[in-house]
Amino acid sequence: MMDSESSNKDCLGWAARDPSGVLSPYNFTRRNGHGNSKYPLVPGHEIVGIVNEVGSNVQRFKVSDHVGVGTYVNSCRDCEYCNDGLEAYCVKGAVFTFNFIDADGTVTKGGYSSYIVVHERQLYQNFPQRAYLQRF
Known part of the structure; x- marks a missing residue:
């Protein structure tokens, strides 16, 4: 026992x-x-993971990169705030990692989901790679 x-x-x-x-x-x-x-709801923000697929226009990341995501996964990428790198203040509304409607109409699922789709402007890579993932 x-x-x-x-x-x-x-x-x-x-x-x-x-x-x-x-x-x-x-x-x-x-x-x-x-x-x-919006159910089914999958929470989770401040996410770390490994890129397993990239879109044809992605320039900053490649498959197998170790990345982090904050609270947002998308924005309009065209307003004055987005152009200044301040997507959290997006006039059309920044898209949170979970429970928000993304540009394509889907509901975002957070870091506890099996995978998450994130625009490359919302990904970060300035930390020791692999150090945080090897412990899990």
């Missing part, structure tokens, strides 16, 4: 119950606390 501490460590998804792994704002969204949740 395993004690509860051991069984928690062996449980797939244990980190998702860790208070540092799931932020309290996710609870509002998951439970439709603001009245705008």
Whole structure:
């Protein structure tokens, strides 16, 4: 028989119950606390991962690059704020990593999903590559 501490460590998804792994704002969204949740809902922002596919116009990244994503995955990329690199202030509305409608009409799914589509302007690569992924 395993004690509860051991069984928690062996449980797939244990980190998702860790208070540092799931932020309290996710609870509002998951439970439709603001009245705008779009189900099925997959939360998650401040994401790290490996690029597994790139579009034909992508110039800054290639398959197998280790990247990070903040809170936004897209914006209009044409207003004065976007042109100044301040996409969070996009006049047409920055697109958050989850529970937002993207330019193509789909609802964004966050970092807990199997994959996420992000515009290259929202990807970052200025950190030690592989250091953060080898531990998982």
